[in-house]
Structures are given as C-alpha cells and as structure tokens.
Amino acid sequence: MTSQTVLVTGGAGYIGSATAHLLVRAGYRVVVFDNLYQGHRAAVPQQAAFVLGDLADRAAVSQVFDRYPDIGCVMHFASYTLVGESMERPFKYLRDNLVNALNLLEAMIAHGVKRFILSSTANLFDLPSDRAAEPIREDAPIAPGSPYGESKFFIERALHWMHRIYGLKYVSLRYFNASGALPECGEDHAPETHLIPLVLQVALGQRPYVTIFGDDYPTRDGTCVRDYIHVADLAEAHILAMAALDQLGARCYNLGNGRGFTVKEVVETARKVTGAPIPAVIGPRRPGDPAVLVASSESIRRELGWQPKHLDLESIIRSAWEWHRAHPNGYGDTHLGGEAPPALRDLPPASQREDKG
Numbered sequence: 419m420t421s422q423t424v425l426v427t428g429g430a431g432y433i434g435s436a437t438a439h440l441l442v443r444a445g446y447r448v449v450v451f452d453n454l455y456q457g458h459r460a461a462v463p464q465q466a467a468f469v470l471g472d473l474a475d476r477a478a479v480s481q482v483f484d485r486y487p488d489i490g491c492v493m494h495f496a497s498y499t500l501v502g503e504s505m506e507r508p509f510k511y512l513r514d515n516l517v518n519a520l521n522l523l524e525a526m527i528a529h530g531v532k533r534f535i536l537s538s539t540a541n542l543f544d545l546p547s548d549r550a551a552e553p554i555r556e557d558a559p560i561a562p563g564s565p566y567g568e569s570k571f572f573i574e575r576a577l578h579w580m581h582r583i584y585g586l587k588y589v590s591l592r593y594f595n596a597s598g599a600l601p602e603c604g605e606d607h608a609p610e611t612h613l614i615p616l617v618l619q620v621a622l623g624q625r626p627y628v629t630i631f632g633d634d635y636p637t638r639d640g641t642c643v644r645d646y647i648h649v650a651d652l653a654e655a656h657i658l659a660m661a662a663l664d665q666l667g668a669r670c671y672n673l674g675n676g677r678g679f680t681v682k683e684v685v686e687t688a689r690k691v692t693g694a695p696i697p698a699v700i701g702p703r704r705p706g707d708p709a710v711l712v713a714s715s716e717s718i719r720r721e722l723g724w725q726p727k728h729l730d731l732e733s734i735i736r737s738a739w740e741w742h743r744a745h746p747n748g749y750g751d752t753h754l755g756g757e758a759p760p761a762l763r764d765l766p767p768a769s770q771r772e773d774k775g
C-alpha cells in the first residue's frame with residue numbers, strides 16, 4: 419500500500435456502503451463521494467469522511483483529490499445500475515455512466531492517483547443458453563444484455579487505455595447478483611426493483627405480491643437463473659483486489675458463488691426464511707434480462723485466494739431479512755431532491771415516445 423486512504427464513489431449506496439464499512443473495519447481511512455441521489459447518508463460509516471458531490475461536476479471531483487491528497491486508491495461504485503431502466507433510457511446509461519467515470523479517471527490521473535477498482539457487472543454476458551449452461555468465465559465473449567451492461571464495458575475499455583497510456587493499475591469486478599446485508603447497512607432503493615428486497619417487502623406486508631418476470635425461459639422452472647452473492651463477500655473482494663493491485667496491473671474478475679437459483683427458488687426460500695406466504699404472480703419478461711447468469715470465479719479464487727463465505731441462498735436471504743425487519747422503511751430518509759441530475763432531463767422513456775415513423 420502506498421497510502422491508506424481510499425476514495426469510495428457511491429459509498430452511500432448498497433454495495434459501496436458495505437465496502438466502506440469493511441474498509442473502516444480493516445483500518446483504512448475512507449472518503450465517500452456521493453450525490454445522495456440514490457444513496458443514503460445514514461449508510462455511510464461514521465468514521466468515513468463524506469463529500470456530497472456529483473461526478474458530472476468535474477471541478478467538484480478534482481477538489482476531492484485536492485482536499486484529500488493522501489488518496490491512494492479509488493473504488494468506483496457510483497453509477498446508474500438498473501438493467502430495465504437502461505432499456506428505457508439508454509442515454510442516461512451509455513452517456514452518463516461513461517462520462518462520470520471519465521471525469522473521475524481524469525481527475526485521478528491529473529493528481530497522480532493510479533489505482534482503481536471498478537464495480538462492473540455480469541450483464542456483460544448475455545450469452546445464448548448453450549454457452550451460459552456452464553458458469554461464465556472472464557474469457558467468455560462479451561455480449562452486454564442492455565445499455566447498462568454496455569456502459570460498464572465502455573468503462574472497462576477506457577480503463578484498458580488508461581492502463582496503457584498512464585500506467586493506471588485497475589481491477590474490474592464483474593458482480594453477479596449482489597444480495598444480503600451487513601448489520602450496519604442493507605439494500606434500500608427508491609423505487610425498489612431488485613428481487614430479494616421486493617420479496618421481503620411482500621413478506622413485511624408492504625406489497626401485496628411479487629411479479630415474476632417471465633416463466634418461459636429455457637431454465638429448469640422457466641424463470642431466470644441468477645447467481646446471488648453476498649454483499650460482504652463482494653466487499654472483501656474489493657479489499658483483496660486493492661491490496662494486490664500493484665502486482666496485478668490490469669485484471670477483470672467475475673464474482674459469484676458459482677451456483678444459480680431461479681426466481682421461483684428465491685421466492686420459495688424467502689417463504690421458508692420469513693414464514694410469510696409471499697404471493698407471486700407471473701408477468702411478462704423484463705427487457706434486457708438474460709435467461710441464465712452464473713459466474714465462474716475461478717480466476718479470483720486462484721490468483722487472490724478469494725473465498726466467498728456465504729454460500730447458501732438461505733443464509734443470504736436471512737441476512738437481508740434481518741436488516742429489512744430491523745429497518746422496515748429502509749433508511750427512512752428522504753432524498754435530497756432539488757435539481758435533477760442532467761440525465762433525467764433528457765429524452766422521455768423509450769416506451770412513451772411517439773415517433774414520426
């Protein structure tokens with residue numbers, strides 16, 4: 419380590435805050451940069467410095483590095499992250515996710531900070547079902563399933579050039595389905611779109627039912643298969659990757675448990691964990707969803723000795739349930755409001771547009 423201070427963009431969000439907590443526990447100094455547009459101030463560890471700011475604002479990004487000259491590594495979580503929304507608002511994803519990352523990288527390079535961990539995604543791999551039958555390795559063909567996945571691929575390509583031109587050292591961590599909670603922080607999106615928190619909201623009586631997006635996929639029960647990986651295991655992978663960055667140079671790793679569960683199996687497991695009936699209805703497929711996404715994390719296991727600790731779905735859902743029961747209204751905060759980020763002022767969602775033909 420050249421420095422013990424880590425800048426965590428999006429450190430008020432779900433995975434960013436969990437990582438910030440584990441960084442603090444491991445003795446690192448943490449600076450969180452977040453616009454609180456999706457994140458929660460209460461999710462940020464008390465020991466971390468907090469800077470309210472937007473990555474679209476180049477001056478604000480640069481000032482963070484001026485103010486905290488001992489930042490030695492950046493973990494970049496801040497991003498628009500919804501597959502379904504990205505099919506409706508492609509510019510928000512393709513442009514803003516990339517431009518915000520470039521603003522950050524430019525400020526880093528200008529300040530001589532050359533160590534970077536990217537929060538990337540399994541949505542890079544929308545493979546035909548015969549290819550997705552095996553767990554997906556890092557050398558599988560890149561085939562983003564949505565503008566969200568594509569935006570992360572754009573950033574990975576930018577990292578490749580920053581590595582070649584400036585010697586940036588980076589690791590891109592392609593998460594499969596982040597899930598579960600730490601006692602200090604859990605999953606609270608507004609609106610919530612993710613399966614496990616939605617199912618738990620049904621268990622809490624906050625929603626009447628959960629909709630299963632499609633039951634005609636080529637899978638064992640017709641519903642999508644995903645690899646659910648505990649947020650603490652993801653956070654640990656970031657810390658391991660950071661410690662090894664100087665030896666690694668440039669790497670992409672897939673992060674998952676290597677076991678897939680269908681949407682119906684998630685609902686059934688949540689029924690068992692919560693004891694609630696959790697009604698489910700079948701709805702249409704969600705655009706942008708690949709049928710099967712299961713990771714091979716062989717590379718990071720072999721090279722860094724990463725070992726996920728939360729292997730079974732039941733214990734992952736149980737940790738999420740404990741957090742949701744303790745925080746039935748999530749963080750209970752209201753978002754800052756005010757001026758919407760630039761992307762929200764662009765085109766209306768694709769499905770609401772009237773074209774001239």
Ligand code: UDP
Pocket residue numbers: 501594595611612613614616628629630631632642643644681704707
């Ligand atoms: N899903 C669902 N109903 C919902 C939300 C999600 O059936 O209300 C499905 C979704 O189609 C996907 C899986 O659950 O196959 C996980 O979706 P989520 O949005 O949690 O994560 P993603 O796979 O988009 O990262």
